Amino acid sequence: MEKKNKVTMSDIAREAGVSQATVSLILNNSRSVKLSEETRQRVFSTALSLGYKKMPAPHNDSGQEEIALLVNAMPSYDPFVDALSEAREAAWRNDTLLTVYDYGDDAELAVRIIAQLNQRRCAGIIIASPITQSIDFSPFANQTQLPVVLLNVYDRAFPLLPTFLPDDRANALQITRHLIDHGATRIAHIMGDNWMEACEMRLEGYREALMQAGMPQDDQLVQATNWSLNETYRATLDLMKLPEPPDAIFCSSDWMTIGCYQALTELHLRIPQDVLVAGYDDQRIADQMTPKLTSVQLPYYELGRMAVEYLCSGEDAATRVIMAGKLKVRSSTAG
Known part of the structure; x- marks a missing residue:
């Protein structure tokens, strides 16, 4: 058919x-x-x-409510853009406008935006970041009576705030398990900045998968970088110079794997015949690389939608959603 x-x-x-x-x-x-x-x-x-699928709901132009999404940076392209797109669609389906404010990680500017929102018909505020991270919510806590939810950010000092997060630990665990299932016995992990909790959670998932498989943990196989291609390139060369080099490499982002691919090509090593390679976050480049890159698709569509629907439904219960992504297996690991 x-x-x-x-x-x-x-x-x-x-x-x-x-x-x-x-x-x-x-x-x-x-x-x-x-x-x-x-x-x-x-x-x-x-x-x-x-049969167009995205027909708007009928709207009343007078006094329409909005949901304000405050994001601390706007990337030119990042998988988190999917969360913004789906949040906008979810708001539209609920007869609400989504307005996005880039406050540049400036808490004083964010407070001024919130002060203006208090004067308008606003159904609620979403505080978000393209990078999964902890934030200090205290500057905002006494500035608004509007409902607030956190998207891709969290603050342990405010456990009752509704929070929607990807599960970095579970995602890294499933990638590492996939590499083990495909015969890898020495799996390296190239991290981003090791001070970032999201990176630490991915490292935890990687180590837990090794432990569950009864495989030894070798600190030489873990390389911290600054997310750049050059650093990943250098880290890959260092890994392959080890007396027992890895037979699989898990990079903490798809972008980083470009540097990994370059280094392996320079060493005349084939992917996946000689070394399996997997990324993280399933960016658009994953399906355009040669060979196509195995990665994990983060659940930003779902999280963006749920954050908006929580506000539109008038919920007031404490909610903490931590959602795993979907493994996308491609030829960089599948042969």
């Missing part, structure tokens, strides 16, 4: 006889450009007839 192609805005524009920009404005309920009601209805009808 032939798989049905996904309906796009371009398909709707072609069928309705309008531009793709017009379709985008109408399906996002934008009123920034004056468009006739006839055009709006034609686009909506065309989208419905084609």
